[in-house]
Amino acid sequence: MKTFSAAQRNRNIHRMKTESFDLAIIGGGITGAGTSRDATSRGMKVALVEASDFASGTSSRSSKLIHGGIRYLENLEFGLVFEALSERKILFEIAPHLVHPLKFVIPIYKNSKVGMFKMGLGMWLYDVLSMFDAPETHEAINEGDALKRFPLLQSSGLVGAYGYYDAYMDDDRLTIETHRSAFNNGAVSANYVKVVDVIYENSKVVALICKDLIQGDVFQIQAKHFVSSVGPWTDIFGREVLKNWNTVLRPTKGIHLTFDRKRLPLKEAIVMLDDAKNRIVFGIPRHEMIIIGTTDTDYPGNPSDVHTDKLDVEYLLSMIAEYFPGANITEQDIIASYSGVRPLVYDGSATEGKTSREHKIWSDPRNITFVAGGKYTTYRHMAEQIVDFVLEAFPIEERARFAHPNTKKALNEKASHDNFQRALQQTEEWSRAFKKPEAEVRLLAERHGLEALDLLEKSKSENYRSHWQVEAYQAISNAMCLNLDDFYLRRSPLFLSLKDHGDSLLNDIVEVFVKELGWSDSQIKEQIDRLENHKKTEMCWR
Numbered sequence: 001m002k003t004f005s006a007a008q009r010n011r012n013i014h015r016m017k018t019e020s021f022d023l024a025i026i027g028g029g030i031t032g033a034g035t036s037r038d039a040t041s042r043g044m045k046v047a048l049v050e051a052s053d054f055a056s057g058t059s060s061r062s063s064k065l066i067h068g069g070i071r072y073l074e075n076l077e078f079g080l081v082f083e084a085l086s087e088r089k090i091l092f093e094i095a096p097h098l099v100h101p102l103k104f105v106i107p108i109y110k111n112s113k114v115g116m117f118k119m120g121l122g123m124w125l126y127d128v129l130s131m132f133d134a135p136e137t138h139e140a141i142n143e144g145d146a147l148k149r150f151p152l153l154q155s156s157g158l159v160g161a162y163g164y165y166d167a168y169m170d171d172d173r174l175t176i177e178t179h180r181s182a183f184n185n186g187a188v189s190a191n192y193v194k195v196v197d198v199i200y201e202n203s204k205v206v207a208l209i210c211k212d213l214i215q216g217d218v219f220q221i222q223a224k225h226f227v228s229s230v231g232p233w234t235d236i237f238g239r240e241v242l243k244n245w246n247t248v249l250r251p252t253k254g255i256h257l258t259f260d261r262k263r264l265p266l267k268e269a270i271v272m273l274d275d276a277k278n279r280i281v282f283g284i285p286r287h288e289m290i291i292i293g294t295t296d297t298d299y300p301g302n303p304s305d306v307h308t309d310k311l312d313v314e315y316l317l318s319m320i321a322e323y324f325p326g327a328n329i330t331e332q333d334i335i336a337s338y339s340g341v342r343p344l345v346y347d348g349s350a351t352e353g354k355t356s357r358e359h360k361i362w363s364d365p366r367n368i369t370f371v372a373g374g375k376y377t378t379y380r381h382m383a384e385q386i387v388d389f390v391l392e393a394f395p396i397e398e399r400a401r402f403a404h405p406n407t408k409k410a411l412n413e414k415a416s417h418d419n420f421q422r423a424l425q426q427t428e429e430w431s432r433a434f435k436k437p438e439a440e441v442r443l444l445a446e447r448h449g450l451e452a453l454d455l456l457e458k459s460k461s462e463n464y465r466s467h468w469q470v471e472a473y474q475a476i477s478n479a480m481c482l483n484l485d486d487f488y489l490r491r492s493p494l495f496l497s498l499k500d501h502g503d504s505l506l507n508d509i510v511e512v513f514v515k516e517l518g519w520s521d522s523q524i525k526e527q528i529d530r531l532e533n534h535k536k537t538e539m540c541w542r
């Protein structure tokens with residue numbers, strides 16, 4: 001059976017070297033993954049390369065929300081909100097193991113810029129734009145009920161609250177599952193392959209020159225057309241690889257902090273309004289942790305160097321103190337931080353916050369289609385627009401042949417809407433059959449749908465001792481996971497959610513990597529150092 005495994009990566013690179021493609025995509029975040037899935041669903045032959053790990057750029061550093069964007073209502077960006085809410089509905093359907101409904105509550109205070117009445121109108125509009133298709137329509141909450149639901153909430157000046165539905169997700173796994181789905185359609189993709197140059201013929205790019213950052217060799221990918229989906233690296237790619245380049249981005253940095261659920265016990269997500277900065281900060285409860293974020297500050301640096309600063313941490317702690325003064329949250333309570341760069345397109349706005357979140361697709365005469373900006377939530381639709389745009393570079397017969405995308409089906413058939421429900425219903429039976437605690441089996445079913453059964457069988461045959469060992473196996477064999485940090489940061493929530501960042505699980509997890517990838521002692525040390533280096537760089541504020 002074809003698996004999207006670490007071993008498959010070598011076979012894919014061999015094909016990149018020896019075949020030619022309709023489309024070659026540069027960048028394997030959610031935009032590249034979505035484009036690859038869309039193009040292959042139309043029958044195009046696609047190659048995709050990612051310079052680091054899949055989703056290691058912005059796509060694992062988001063607020064992890066699939067949302068209409070209540071904030072955009074204020075800017076009257078109704079089209080953006082409608083599109084996002086329509087896509088939210090599709091994602092619930094095609095990725096139920098990755099996208100989960102979540103209730104959000106916005107407390108309103110006497111001095112809030114938007115009072116109860118105006119916020120109520122916004123809530124109605126949000127329901128209308130979602131065609132009343134959220135798990136529930138919005139609710140008005142009185143002051144007393146708001147305090148019952150959030151006992152630690154600032155009570156002084158509170159006049160009431162509104163509740164509405166959106167969704168949270170596993171951003172990294174959504175990207176990787178999208179790559180996997182594209183691979184099942186025929187995409188030939190590889191992580192840790194960087195585009196370092198291009199080959200021109202008659203001023204048009206005809207091939208990419210790529211460096212395999214694992215094996216070290218340099219090779220070419222020939223294609224009829226190229227897509228750049230390098231997100232916040234767009235200007236760097238333009239300047240360094242294409243040379244003649246005018247700056248297009250206004251990148252901004254956003255950081256998040258994670259907390260133990262017991263330390264900041266939120267049962268529903270909270271929307272904290274920073275009226276002075278005209279910003280929103282979310283408090284998001286997930287099954288493994290609480291996430292607080294985000295910030296939005298200009299970031300002119302290289303996205304590869306982004307990390308959280310002391311000022312970012314102080315700002316988010318001050319928002320928590322304002323809304324939950326009784327919780328006494330301090331720096332010591334923070335488990336981890338993460339930071340990302342928004343690939344926003346420069347539009348002349350006065351501030352970061354006012355810069356549009358809309359994506360932009362444009363064609364470059366050098367035979368490359370560029371895309372930048374946008375939101376996770378709308379990636380599927382955005383990918384469809386990108387490929388439609390790309391097809392304009394193709395002859396009419398091929399345009400007709402590749403005209404119809406097919407991306408509204410499950411990302412993973414074993415986690416289709418029905419199979420996901422089936423898996424959840426079978427957890428008790430599997431728990432008995434495999435003599436495993438039901439909570440552990442349920443977690444597997446929630447993360448993998450019916451694929452959990454294959455994993456339980458594997459766990460039994462390999463005598464795995466812990467849930468995270470079987471997850472490590474799944475990451476290596478079905479999610480092209482090559483490194484320990486790929487696993488800790490982008491295939492599991494261990495780094496972000498555990499007080500010790502998952503150090504106590506290290507031996508168990510390394511054991512699986514050694515078995516599957518044949519690591520030597522020196523490789524194990526190198527891998528642990530990589531993970532430690534990430535911690536030192538990202539959490540240098542501590």
Ligand code: FAD
Pocket residue numbers: 026027028029030031032049050051052053054055056057058059060061062063064065066067193194195196229230231232233237252253254255294295340341342343372373374375376377378
């Ligand atoms: P990236 O994920 O950055 O992918 C670009 C990739 O290109 C990188 O992996 C990079 O390694 C690769 N690359 C660069 N150069 C090369 C090269 N030379 N060769 C090969 N590969 C290369 N959206 C939502 O809908 N919901 C949210 O809750 C949300 N929260 C956000 C919070 C923050 C703080 C930020 C920053 C963004 C948020 N977004 C959210 C927006 C969303 O995360 C981004 O729009 C999306 O992840 C961008 O994905 P991308 O694929 O375009 O870029």
